[in-house]
Amino acid sequence: MGVLLELGRVLGLLQDFSQANRVFTRLLKISDRKNQPILLAKIAELSQDFVDQTVAGSAFARAATHGSVDLLAKYAEFELKHRNNEKARNLVERALEANPKYPYALLIKARLLREGGCASEALQLLENISDSGDIPSRVKAAYEKGQILDLLGDYDSAYNAFLEAKKPLMTYRQKAIHIRQLSRETFNEIAQCLTQRQVDRWRSEQLDRGGSSYNIALLGGHPRSGTTLLEQILMSHSAVNSTDETENFNIFAYSRVMNKTSERNALKAFDSLSNAAGARLRTDYLRAVRRSLVKEGDFEYWIDKNPSLTAIAPLLLRILPEIKFIVVNRDPRDVILSCFMQCFYPLDTIPANYLTLADAADEYCGVIRNWKTFAAFLGDSVCEVNYGDIVHDLPSVSRRVLSFMGLDWSPDVLRFNELSKDRIVRSKTAFDVTRNIHSNSIGRWKNYEKHFGPAIDKLIPVMD
Incomplete structure (x- = not known):
């Protein structure tokens, strides 16, 4: 069973969705009927990492018919992530009818209340998530509490809520910093x-482009x-389409190059490609x-929206000499605060570097220093x-940006904000980008200035 689950996951990550679906369907056919709800839940969990979310949605819908409270809550979270708030609300109510005190269902209901403008009611609901709840519920509830208190202007209490959320995660901090440091050494090289x-x-080498040069x-x-x-602004243009934080370059280029060579220097490995x-x-x-691509159809211009590639941007140029680079800069203090406040759970290597403001400052400086070095070589393609x-x-x-892209x-x-409402947005800011543009996030760091400590000094070299 485990082998087929992993095979389906790998096929999905490689974007062979039909084959992944066939593997999962076969798995369900040969499994014991009583185990199917558990398998469906596992398939739904694994396939949430796929670019195409159809498999996950289908698995959640089938599994939800069995009425597991935990599954209903996670299905509601899935629908909330895709901004199907009414469907998420109905699923949460079903879960709470079965168990009115179930922590994860209360958490999702609190999020729905916050997004619906009922911050105080959401905060009250979170108080019902007891300390005896499981770690994921406690961590996510504390982060949610911090977000709500921030909205209400109680910044000291919000900061303390974020610290409370991070306590169970701190055991991963040193290992994550070490792993990330190894990656930074690659980026620095x-x-x-x-x-x-x-x-x-x-730029001058003539790769076989199949007769095509892409606007990307x-x-x-x-x-x-x-x-x-x-x-989301650029995708509202009729000629522009985008991918949203995929692993495409890492899977289909970077890992292939680095796995086939003994050369540990990524720049040399890409440079030596035939x-x-x-x-x-x-x-x-x-x-x-x-x-x-998020939108269906043919489009004149493609965007690969992926902040994680900023640290290795020149490597894209090796296989795409025509690629351009659009980079968004923001006050570093607001950036690291936003990273610190965001709930990244389960924890991955990069988000584990946001557990303290000082760590987040180190991560920011590493990325931005390297980008500034790269930008000096990339000229008018930036x-x-x-x-x-x-x-x-x-x-x-x-x-200005559309002119740079060669578009009217x-x-x-x-x-x-209107046109993005029906799009799938993988980023955690999916809710924010459907609202009218606002300046609430500019200078937000000032509300937490006294908590920054050494993070402020770390940022000085990259402050413009």
């Missing part, structure tokens, strides 16, 4: 070894800098991007945008 001659050669850009920056907002090998990587990566300018003067910023301006970009 790229920054230290990259030369203008190398960049110019990559990486939309990057540090996480929580405003990339999701700009993505034209034929580079062309194969290019073809596979672009095919994956096409499959991952367009940098300030988050504050997006908020205060969207017409001018959108004109469209008034539709000013209606991005």
Whole structure:
């Protein structure tokens, strides 16, 4: 059973969704009927990482017919993530009818209340999640409590709630910092070894492009800098489509290169690619991007929105000489506060570096220092945008970015919040990007200034 589950997961991550579905269907056919609800729940959990969320939605819907309270709550969370709030509300009510004190169902109901503007009621509900609840419920409830207290202007209590949320996660901190440091060493090597001659050669080398040159850009920056907002604005243009924080480059290019060479220096490994090998990587990566595009149909311009690739941006140039780079910058103090406040659970290596403000500052500096080195070599293929300018003067910023992309301006970009309501947004800011643009997040760090401590000094070298 475990082998088939893993096979289905891998096929889904490789974007062979039909084959993944066949594997999961076969698994269900050969399994004991009484075990099917558990299997369906596992399939739903695993397939949430797929770009295509159809498999996860179908598995959740089938499993929910068996009435497990935990499953109903997780299905509600899935629907809430996809902004199907009414469906999520109905699922939560079903769960709470079966068990009125079930922590995870109370948590999802609190989120629904917060998003519906009932912050005080949501806060009261969270008090009913006892300390005896499971760790995921306690962690997520404390983060949710922090978000609500922040909305209510009780910043000291909000900060303490975030600290409470992080307590069970601190055991992972040192290991995660060590692992991330190894990655930073790779990124630093790229920054230290990259030369203008190398960049110019990559641009001039004629990879076999199958007769096509693509209009494509990486939309990057540090996480929580405003990339999701700009993505939704640009995608409101009729000529633009986007992928949303996929693993396409890592799966179809980076890992393939690094797994087939003894060379540990990523820059040297990519630089030594033959034209034929580079062309194969290019073809596979672009095919994956096409499959991952949010909107259906043919579009003139593709965006790979992926802040995590900012730290290795030049490597994309090796297989895509025509690629452009759109990077969003934001006040670093607001960025690291936003990272600190965000609930990343289960914890991954990068979010584990946001457990303290000082750690988040170290992570930010590492990414941005390297990006600034890269940008100096990339010349007119770079367009940098300030988050504050997006908020205060969207017409001018959108004109500048679209002109950089070679596209005419469209008034539709000013209606991005309306046009994005039916799109799947993988980022945790999915709820925010459907609201009218606002300046609430600008200067937010000042509410927590006394808690920043050494983080402020760490950020000085990257403050513009």
